[in-house]
Amino acid sequence: NAGVMxxxxxxxxxxxxxxxxxxxxxxxxxxVYWYRQLPEEGLKFMVYLQKENIIDESGMPKERFSxxxxxxxxxxxxxxxxxxxxxxxxxxxxxxxxxxxxEQYFGPGTRLTVT
Amino acid sequence: xxxxxxxPSTLSVQEGDSAVIKxxxxxxxxxxxxxxxxxxxKRPQLIIDIRSNxxxxxxxxxxxxxxxxxKHFSLHITETQPEDSAVYFCxxxxxxxxxxxxxxxxxxxxxx
Numbered sequence: 001n002a003g004v005m006x007x008x009x010x011x012x013x014x015x016x017x018x019x020x021x022x023x024x025x026x027x028x029x030x031x032v033y034w035y036r037q038l039p040e041e042g043l044k045f046m047v048y049l050q051k052e053n054i055i056d057e058s059g060m061p062k063e064r065f066s067x068x069x070x071x072x073x074x075x076x077x078x079x080x081x082x083x084x085x086x087x088x089x090x091x092x093x094x095x096x097x098x099x100x101x102x103e104q105y106f107g108p109g110t111r112l113t114v115t
Numbered sequence: 116x117x118x119x120x121x122x123p124s125t126l127s128v129q130e131g132d133s134a135v136i137k138x139x140x141x142x143x144x145x146x147x148x149x150x151x152x153x154x155x156x157k158r159p160q161l162i163i164d165i166r167s168n169x170x171x172x173x174x175x176x177x178x179x180x181x182x183x184x185x186k187h188f189s190l191h192i193t194e195t196q197p198e199d200s201a202v203y204f205c206x207x208x209x210x211x212x213x214x215x216x217x218x219x220x221x222x223x224x225x226x227x
Contacts, residue, residue, distance in 0.1 A: 033214065042121075042204055042217040043159065056214055091158065093215075102147040102166075102208050104215060106158040 002027065004094050004107035005074075012113045019079040019086070021110045025094030032075040033104060034060075034067060037089045049075055082114045117142040119207050121218025129226050134195050136221045138205035139187040147208040148181060148188045149215070154201045162203075163190070195225045 005024040013019050025032050031050055035043040045059040049069035060067065064082075069075040079086055089111050093104035118141040128134050140148075146167040151159035165172045165179045165188065172179050176195075181188040192199055202222050206215040 035217075042219040043215075045214045045216065048214055059214070103149070103161060103164065105161065106151075108158045 004029075004092060004105055006090075006092055006107035006110050008110060009108060010111050010113070012115060013082045014115055015083055016081050019082050019112055019114075021077040021079075021090050021092075021112070022074040023077070023092035023094075023107055024074040025092075026105055029094035029096050029105075031095045031097065032069050033093045033095070034075075034077050035091045035093065037091060037109075039088075043091065046077070079112075082112075084114050087112055087114045117145060117207055117216040119205060119216050119218045121205050121221060123221060124219065125222045125224070127224045127226060128195055130195060130197060132195055134190075134192045134199070134223055134225075136190045136203055136205070136223070137187060138189070138207075138218050139185075140207040140216075141186065142207065143183075143186060145207040145209045148179070149206050149208070150179060150190050151204045151206065151217075152201045153204065153220075159204060192223075195223075197225050197227050199223060200225045 004026050007022050033048050034046040037043050047060045047067045048056040064080045066078045089109045091106050091109045093106045095104045121138045149164035150162050152162045153159045163174050163177050163179050165181050176193045178191040202220045204220045205218045208215050
């Protein structure tokens, strides 16, 4: 039973480039959450998605950041025109029924480095 | 929105001793409180959780207690082992929004 998958595991981008992070939830899970973790800090909620719907994006910066979870395929977190401050570990988590089934399981993360 | 405070930020114990990490939350409507363990460079792993209709839950050497009136919950690890060394995060879920709010983490070091 595969867990939450994320790729790439490491991503290096120059300032101004785009970063695209992918997350495949656990089998049977239809709810995806994205979190950002800065070095030696906790996890900050960014966005909560169900298939084809953004439920809560209150933690995501209004500019340059977007997320989607299409009917087919993985969830994608897109960061346009990256800046050094975007360097962080980005984790996604999935759950079975969102608000009804709380347990969230995390992927291995994508470590984004902006040079 | 929800605010979760976690203490201490670092904790060092001798192997075999107990470790206690405490968290407080602000939203009285929160109803689910998980604890995650994160080893260096790894993903957060759910180790135990508690729902608001329960005051205490135990799983081998790990226990969690919840005091809804005071809005605080604690993680207890007994008979600590070096492999327990990691960063531990508490979180609160539910209430006015459907997202996990995390504490800042506790770096636990178990000295052999």
